[in-house]
Amino acid sequence: xxxxxxxxxxxxxxxxxxxEALLARGEQVLCLDNxxxxxxxxxxxxxxxxxxxxxxxxxTNPIMLEVDRxxxxxxxxSPVHYQFNxxxxxxxxxxxxxxxxxxxxxxKARVLQASTSEVYGDPTVHPQVESYWGNVNPIxxxxxxxxxxxxxxxxxxxxxxxxxxxxxxxxxxxxxxPRMLVNDGRVVSNFVVQALRNHPITIYGDGSQTRSFCYVxxxxxxxxxxxxxxxxxxxxxxxxxxxxxIKELAETVAxxxxxxxxxxxxxxxxxxxxxxxxxxxxxRERLGWQxxxxxxxxxxxxxxxxxxxxxQG
Numbered sequence: 001x002x003x004x005x006x007x008x009x010x011x012x013x014x015x016x017x018x019x020e021a022l023l024a025r026g027e028q029v030l031c032l033d034n035x036x037x038x039x040x041x042x043x044x045x046x047x048x049x050x051x052x053x054x055x056x057x058x059x060t061n062p063i064m065l066e067v068d069r070x071x072x073x074x075x076x077x078s079p080v081h082y083q084f085n086x087x088x089x090x091x092x093x094x095x096x097x098x099x100x101x102x103x104x105x106x107x108k109a110r111v112l113q114a115s116t117s118e119v120y121g122d123p124t125v126h127p128q129v130e131s132y133w134g135n136v137n138p139i140x141x142x143x144x145x146x147x148x149x150x151x152x153x154x155x156x157x158x159x160x161x162x163x164x165x166x167x168x169x170x171x172x173x174x175x176x177x178p179r180m181l182v183n184d185g186r187v188v189s190n191f192v193v194q195a196l197r198n199h200p201i202t203i204y205g206d207g208s209q210t211r212s213f214c215y216v217x218x219x220x221x222x223x224x225x226x227x228x229x230x231x232x233x234x235x236x237x238x239x240x241x242x243x244x245x246i247k248e249l250a251e252t253v254a255x256x257x258x259x260x261x262x263x264x265x266x267x268x269x270x271x272x273x274x275x276x277x278x279x280x281x282x283x284r285e286r287l288g289w290q291x292x293x294x295x296x297x298x299x300x301x302x303x304x305x306x307x308x309x310x311x312q313g
Contacts, residue, residue: 005068006030006071006109069227080185081185112170116145119146141269168233182309196257203246210274
């Protein structure tokens with residue numbers, strides 16, 4: 001059975017890959033984006049499809065649409081972008097969640113919230129399990145994003161308990177792949193762009209902090225499985241449990257790009273998590289999901305994408 005899917009933030013990095021995967025399943029897709037960090041180029045190749053529609057809209061304003069399923073991905077997701085206008089970031093998470101939940105309630109749609117591993121803050125529990133409440137600074141420079149997403153989760157569960165809205169909540173860990181922004185400020189895109197330009201690769205801190213990197217196609221597979229899953233609200237962690245130090249990532253990227261870059265160390269930003277790795281036991285049990293693409297394979301695709309983008313100037 002084909003559904004009418006609304007993807008907010010659908011022209012963004014993850015959103016555009018999600019739109020593509022839904023179309024490949026023969027579904028109808030309404031892509032909604034205000035193009036703050038989303039880009040037309042990300043979905044240009046989909047515009048010819050009769051199953052695909054693009055709407056320029058900001059989720060902080062209500063919208064009336066007839067849809068069966070809503071994927072709420074609208075929100076800048078890297079510190080460079082979400083700290084550019086922190087008030088707008090928190091409004092996007094909170095008002096966006098309210099507006100999409102209101103829409104879901106009216107049209108009886110199933111609605112999925114893209115939450116984040118940032119709800120765990122700088123975790124004192126490792127690896128992070130869904131039952132962990134997190135260690136977040138509510139007034140720090142990252143709180144516009146962290147707390148915005150925490151409020152969105154609270155709203156989703158309140159709408160579910162109070163109004164019976166059919167919700168799904170996923171917590172996304174570091175994801176990488178083609179269509180990340182060059183000026184994203186996220187570690188994979190930073191390192192790849194710096195290496196390709198033979199600029200110094202900047203590591204904040206001593207490089208011993210760890211991250212887990214999930215390739216975008218693996219993530220999208222998990223997202224769709226979650227939406228298809230019956231009677232499971234989540235929250236569920238979606239990420240790659242393979243843990244790498246930032247220094248290892250820098251060295252791998254430099255080697256894979258044949259870069260002349262040297263590694264430069266700078267001070268660690270405020271409230272930057274030191275360790276981050278998902279426990280994906282729940283995703284394995286409930287969704288039959290786990291990542292399949294190894295870091296080097298995913299990096300190969302990502303490097304090829306950025307090489308092409310930089311060549312175009």
